[in-house]
Amino acid sequence: MGAHGHGHGHGGTADDTLEPLPRRTRRALTAVVLVVLAVAVAGVLATWPHDVPSASTTYVGAQTVRGDVTGTRMLTCRGELAEERLPDGTLPETVECPQATVRVDGTEQDATQDVGQDVTVTVPAAVFHGGLSAGDRVVLTRYPGEAGGAATYAWEDVDRRVPLLVVVAVFVVLTVAVGRRRGLAALAGLAVGGAAIAFHVVPALLTQENAVVVGLSSAVAVMGVVLYLTHGFSTRTTVAYLGTVAGLLVTAGAAVLAVDASHLTGLSEESAYTVTVLTGAVDLRGVVLAGTLVAALGLLNDVTITQAAAVWEVRAARGGGFRELFAAGMRVGRDHLASTVYTVTFAYAGAAMPSLLLIELYEQPLGQVVSSAAIAEELVRSAVGGIALALTVPLTTALAAALVLRSRPASAAPGSGT
Incomplete structure (x- = not known):
């Protein structure tokens, strides 16, 4: 992985002006990366999901129906649901009950008995x-009678x-047009990451696999593919990969x-609660942990x-020892840490804006706002991300400075370095 000190056709980079690392160093780096990847792949295989629960059997015969709205109207209904309560805790006498008339044009299961039929449904x-x-x-x-x-x-x-589809297509076209091969590689890496989340992380969490092992193994394996695919096989990429790990x-x-200290349960969102109802067992604390890693x-x-x-770049431009390179x-x-x-x-x-809006409406004290589950989860994610960044920056910089010093300017020893 770190066996080459040169860039892959990207002229003008610092790798072009520095000799490759000594063979022993390159072999050691390659061995470290391979061990890290092997451990990550082992974690993925150990937590690969089987017998993933599904909610599709909850409503036997239910079909997804698509159609066009032909009209809407607003009705009023009696307030009866808990979520309709006013800030003072009382239920309103009446609430809005909008409805839409929809002309059905088919179903996902290709059933045609509803085509052309107008149906009326209550709309949020x-x-x-x-x-x-x-x-x-x-x-x-559609629920069959x-x-x-x-x-x-x-x-x-x-x-x-x-x-x-239009938005994604524009994004892909612009990314490839501006980034060219790098942009295309980045999109491929994004696809790999998306596949890992869809086929490993999410199903594994639903089958109660250890969330930390799932998140770490998948993240480390994905970044091994994404970084080298996007930035090429070089010592710089290896430094970035090890720093990321x-x-x-x-x-x-x-x-x-x-x-653990904040007792976050992951139940701050309605969708999270629905997951526990449908599966009956998913540990949402693990979902919070895995989400933070992703x-x-x-x-x-x-x-x-x-x-x-x-x-x-600093080493190629002006040289310097470890202290100078680390300081630069x-x-x-x-600057990057502060902005990030x-x-x-x-x-x-x-x-978390919807939660902030609700908090403002209920006029809760600041202390209660900060400690509420919805805000606490976002604060923990932000704080954990900041901690990781604050430690990763000097670690990666030190590793980069130590390794780049083992490379010499190409002009200093023509033809040397293998």
Whole structure:
């Protein structure tokens, strides 16, 4: 993995002006990377999910139906549900009950008995006020009637397939157009990461595998593929990979301690509660841990690649000893760390915005707000990410400085280095 000190056709990099590392050092680095990858792959195989539970059997015969909205209307109903309670705890006498008429054009199971039929379903008020109107594509769930009775329909969601496809297509085209081979490699790496989450992490969590082992093994294995695929086989990439692995280990340790100390159960979201109801056994604490590790992947990758590149460029441009290289790399690292920390915090704040809105409506004290489950989870993720970044930056910088010193400027020894 770290067996080559040259870039792969990317002219103008520091690797082009430095001789490769000594053969013994390259072999040692390669051995370390292979051991790390072997352990990660072993973890993936040990936690590979079997007999994943499914909620599809809960509603036998239910079908996903798509169609076009032909009209909407607003009705009023009596307030009866717990989620409809006012801030003072009382139920309102009436609540909004918007409805939509949908002309069905088929089902996912290719059943055609509903084609052309107009059905009326109750729509969530938030969806209605969000601009639902005639002509919009929507998704419904069709429940067959008992003993030949009439089928019933329930609102599921807006059909977003076409706009999502357009957005993703534009993203792919621009990434390849600007990034060229690197952009294409990054997209391939993204696909690998997505596949790991879909086929390993999520199913393994549903089958009660150890969340830390699942998250760490999958993350370490994925980054081994993504980093080398995107940035090529070089010592710089190896430094970034090992730095990322170290950061993931720090993230896992800090996350376990913080989640246990904060008694986070993962029940702050309705979807999380639904998972426990449908499966009956999923440990949502593990979901929080695995989610923290997955979230740390992009952050650590970004920082470690930057630190390795910075040290290599400084060495190629002006030389210097370990202390000078480390100091120069840390100057870059401190700026990067500062910007990344508040970027991450704002990103998590954006994700928790609905919870913040509810907190504002209920006018809760600041201390109660901070310690609430929804906000506490985001604070723990931000803090754990910050801890991992703060330790990963100097670790990666030191490793990069130590290794780059074993490379000499190409002009100093023409033809040397194998």
